[in-house]
Amino acid sequence: MKSPTIATLEVGQPVTGVFMVTYKDVRQKKGGDHFLSLTLADRSGDIDAKMWDNVDKVMDTFERDGFVRVKGVSQIHLNKLQFTIHTLQAVAESEVDLGDFFPASSRDPEEMFTELRGHIDAVSNPHLKALLTAIFDDAGISRRYKRAPAAKSIHHAWLGGLIEHVLSLCSLCKLIGPHYPQVDVDLLITGAILHDIGKIDELNYDRGFSYSDEGQLLGHILIGLRMINEKMCLLPEFPPRLRTLVEHLVASHHGTLEYGSPKVPMTAEAMLLHHLDNLDSKMETVRGAVEKDKLAEGSWTTFVPSLERPLLKKDKFLNLPSAPKPAAPVGAAPPAAPPPPKPPAVSEFAAKLLGAIGHKE
Numbered sequence: 334m335k336s337p338t339i340a341t342l343e344v345g346q347p348v349t350g351v352f353m354v355t356y357k358d359v360r361q362k363k364g365g366d367h368f369l370s371l372t373l374a375d376r377s378g379d380i381d382a383k384m385w386d387n388v389d390k391v392m393d394t395f396e397r398d399g400f401v402r403v404k405g406v407s408q409i410h411l412n413k414l415q416f417t418i419h420t421l422q423a424v425a426e427s428e429v430d431l432g433d434f435f436p437a438s439s440r441d442p443e444e445m446f447t448e449l450r451g452h453i454d455a456v457s458n459p460h461l462k463a464l465l466t467a468i469f470d471d472a473g474i475s476r477r478y479k480r481a482p483a484a485k486s487i488h489h490a491w492l493g494g495l496i497e498h499v500l501s502l503c504s505l506c507k508l509i510g511p512h513y514p515q516v517d518v519d520l521l522i523t524g525a526i527l528h529d530i531g532k533i534d535e536l537n538y539d540r541g542f543s544y545s546d547e548g549q550l551l552g553h554i555l556i557g558l559r560m561i562n563e564k565m566c567l568l569p570e571f572p573p574r575l576r577t578l579v580e581h582l583v584a585s586h587h588g589t590l591e592y593g594s595p596k597v598p599m600t601a602e603a604m605l606l607h608h609l610d611n612l613d614s615k616m617e618t619v620r621g622a623v624e625k626d627k628l629a630e631g632s633w634t635t636f637v638p639s640l641e642r643p644l645l646k647k648d649k650f651l652n653l654p655s656a657p658k659p660a661a662p663v664g665a666a667p668p669a670a671p672p673p674p675k676p677p678a679v680s681e682f683a684a685k686l687l688g689a690i691g692h693k694e
Contacts (some may be wrong), residue, residue: 334585338375338377338378339352339373339374339375339379339380339632340377340378341377341379341418342380342414343407344408344409344414345406345407345408347404348406348423349402349403349404349405350402351400351401351402351424351428351429352373352375352403352434353373353374353399353400353434354371354374354395354396354397354398354399354400354401355372355373355397356370356371356372356397356689357369357371357395357396357397358370358371359388359392363443366388367388367389367392368383368384368386369382369383369384369386369418371383371384371394371418371420373403373416374434374436375431375434376433376435376436378380378436380407380414380415381413381414381415381676382403382405382415382416382417382418382616383415383416383418383562384405384418384419384421385446386419387420391422391423392633394422394423395421395423395518398428399423399424399426399467400423400424400428400434401421401422401423402421402422402423402424403418403419403420403422404418404419404420404421405418405419405420406419407573409567409630411635412429412626412630412633412634412635413626413635415432419633420423423473435538435629436490437491437492437493438491438493438496438497440491440493440497442479442480442496443479443562445479445500446475446478446479446495446496447501448500449467449469449500449503449526452459452500452526453469453501453521456519456523457519457534458517458519458520460568460570460571460572461519461520461523461575461579463568464523464561464564464568464571465526466581467564467567467568467640468527468530468560468561468564468648474530474533475559477533478495478496478530479493479496479535480492480493480516480538480632481494481495481496481498481533481536481538482494482532482536482538482542483495483529483532483614484614485496485536485542485543488614488615488617488618488621488639489614489617490542490552492538493643495529495532495533498529498613498614498617499525499529501523501613502525502609502610502613502638503522503526503614505609506518506521506525506605506606508520509522509605510522510605511607513601513605514598516601516602516605519604520575520578520602521606522530522601523579523582524582524583524602525606525609525610525611527552527557527561527579527582527583528557528582528586528606529552529557530553530557530560530561531552531554531555531556531557531558532553532557533555533558534547534560535548535551535552535556536548549594552593554584554594554595556588558580558583558584561579561580561583562580566628566631571628578600579601580604581598581599581603582600582602582606585603586598586605586607586610587599588607588611591643591646615640617641618637619640620645621648622637622640622645623632623644626644626646631646631649632646632649632650633645633646
């Protein structure tokens, strides 16, 4: 893989390298000349980039999701690392290794799928296990499930992000589910594994991350419910009421109507699944935002839109040097000791009372 990668860029570092363009916008300066606003990416991350000069010569030579060779320098702008492009040249796809340009899980997908199979094997309810087995015995589903991101950009937005998110969620379910006696852990685990399964078709992830036509028109909840229904039709013994509970887990996992769920959670398992799903996605968003902002000055990240707040970079905050205490002038006398405290004033009545009972000061 080329060096340096986006994740290793440092402030003021001159760079020449090949990157994928994941965002492209041609804008105008106040004087009318064009400039380019781009997002450049490789598998280690992405960076905002600007090209200010000689734009007309290159702006029509490449497209979004294409590849470019750029020369420029990285710098801090508005507390974020930004890349200023001095020269740009389009690069043919045949000249690059696509594996260098797509962010991917650090874990092996086959290893993660084996772990997922372990969670399925541990389900004791025979109907739920049969459903999960039927779904993941489908080679097309399992192949896409290993590869799909969990989101386009917000959390676990990398190849293998979906299954990585689901495995984290399964661990949370097994840890917290037994704490509540009313929760059916088998049902909860089934919901965790299936809640986002529609994302394998909602998103395009062969060349960059974007929404498919089906994803735009239906969304992953409806796509997922349809996939589950197709497999349930192969299981005539599956109890109808249990089927309704499984469908409710998928339909309600976003928690609120305004966030895209057709129904709000109305069972213990659905309520817990929603909050654990939200917890795992938020904690990954926090980790990613702090990690991505590590080069910027100060102990705070820029504003994180999905969390509606900036975040404290804890390690940098804890390691900030303390403000030195002002030194005493050379030859100065040590400060005088404070005078002893004065005894509290005693009223005339209190003095007579103390005298009457023989109290001595």
